[in-house]
Amino acid sequence: MPATGSAQGSDPENTLYLDLKDGRVVIQLRPDLAPAHVERIKKLARAGFYDGIVFHRVIDGFMAQTGDPTGTGRGGSNEPDLKAEFSSEPYKRGTIGMARTNDPNSANSQFFIMFGDGSFLNGKYTVWGEVVDGMEFVDNITRGEPPANPDKIIKMHVAADAQ
Numbered sequence: 001m002p003a004t005g006s007a008q009g010s011d012p013e014n015t016l017y018l019d020l021k022d023g024r025v026v027i028q029l030r031p032d033l034a035p036a037h038v039e040r041i042k043k044l045a046r047a048g049f050y051d052g053i054v055f056h057r058v059i060d061g062f063m064a065q066t067g068d069p070t071g072t073g074r075g076g077s078n079e080p081d082l083k084a085e086f087s088s089e090p091y092k093r094g095t096i097g098m099a100r101t102n103d104p105n106s107a108n109s110q111f112f113i114m115f116g117d118g119s120f121l122n123g124k125y126t127v128w129g130e131v132v133d134g135m136e137f138v139d140n141i142t143r144g145e146p147p148a149n150p151d152k153i154i155k156m157h158v159a160a161d162a163q
Contacts, residue, residue, distance in 0.1 A: 012162075013160045014028065014038070015029065016029060017159055018134075019154040019156070020138070020141070022136075023134055023136075024133075024137070025113075025134035025137050026132050026159075027130065027131055028129060030130065033085065033087045033089055034127065037082055040079060041111070042158050045156045046158060049109065050066070050156040051153060051155050051156065052153065053071070053153050054152050055150050055153075056146045057145050058144055058147055059115075059145065060115070061116050062114070062118065064138060064141045065111070066153060067109045067110035076109045077108055079108065079109070082126075084104040084107070085126045086126060087127055088123065089127040090119060090122050091114055091121040093116050093117070095118070095127055095129075096111055096127070097111065097125040097128070098111050098128060107126060
């Protein structure tokens with residue numbers, strides 16, 4: 001598969017599999033934009049951190065947020081927070097960004113997948129990946145803040161580890 005745009009192509013070390021109830025989402029990691037965030041996501045995925053975590057904030061037409069083991073939107077991993085790696089990469093359908101508090105350097109483990117355009121986020125949240133296959137499964141995530149019966153990440157892993 002040839003590389004598209006400035007994405008990394010089909011490098012298994014920079015590809016994530018996000019298994020949801022309806023199928024597999026393939027995520028192209030963007031170490032060219034956010035190397036520290038990509039390393040954090042891979043480290044947590046390899047540790048099984050994301051397996052079983054719910055999508056705690058899902059806003060129709062906007063995004064689906066996950067990555068909090070408490071399911072409240074207030075939790076994170078035991079790793080230290082990350083410094084922002086903002087870029088000019090636009091927030092659009094399939095873009096994956098790191099959630100944070102009002103402090104730009106507070107990203108930890110929570111992330112969100114865009115359902116549509118979010119240009120108002122451009123340059124304010126770290127982009128670390130993009131959905132390259134399976135966006136229809138993201139579209140099926142149960143909506144709500146929080147959803148009454150939230151969907152979970154069944155398993156998230158680095159493609160290189162699945163071979």
